[in-house]
Amino acid sequence: MEERTIFHRIRDKEIPSDIVFEDDEVLAFRDIHPKAPLHLLFIPKHFVASIADVTPETSFIPGMLIAKAQKFAKEKGIAGYRLTFHVGKEGGQEVMYLHLHFLSDQKLPS
Numbered sequence: 001m002e003e004r005t006i007f008h009r010i011r012d013k014e015i016p017s018d019i020v021f022e023d024d025e026v027l028a029f030r031d032i033h034p035k036a037p038l039h040l041l042f043i044p045k046h047f048v049a050s051i052a053d054v055t056p057e058t059s060f061i062p063g064m065l066i067a068k069a070q071k072f073a074k075e076k077g078i079a080g081y082r083l084t085f086h087v088g089k090e091g092g093q094e095v096m097y098l099h100l101h102f103l104s105d106q107k108l109p110s
C-alpha cells in the first residue's frame with residue numbers, strides 16, 4: 001500500500017485546508033506557511049510521489065497542474081506568478097506527494 005502523506009489527508013478531506021480550486025483531477029489550497037502574499041499548492045487527485053517518480057503513464061500530470069494553475073490565474077486576474085516543483089529531499093521536497101507551488105505578489109480578489 002502507498003504511504004499516506006499529509007496531502008493524501010487534505011485531498012480526502014480528513015483534515016481541513018483552505019481550498020481555492022477543485023475539480024475531478026486537481027485540488028488547490030493555500031500553503032499553511034505562505035512564502036509570498038499568495039502561496040497555493042496544486043496537487044493531482046491521482047497520487048504520484050514526486051516529479052522523480054513520473055512514468056510514461058503519469059507524465060501528463062505536471063503539465064496538467066501547470067495548465068490548471070494558468071487557467072486559475074487567468075480567471076482570478078493574477079497577472080504574474082512563480083511556479084515551482086521541489087524534487088526529492090535534496091531538492092527541498094518535504095511532502096512526498098507531487099505538488100506545484102504557485103506564488104504571487106498579488107492576492108486573490110475577495
Ligand code: 5GP
Nearest residue numbers: 006017029030031032033086092093094095
Ligand atoms: P515542499 O517543500 O514539499 O515542496 O512543500 C510542502 C509545502 O507544504 C510547504 O510549503 C509547507 O508549508 C506546506 N504544508 C505542509 N503541511 C501542510 C498542511 O498541513 N497544510 C497546508 N495547507 N500546507 C502544508
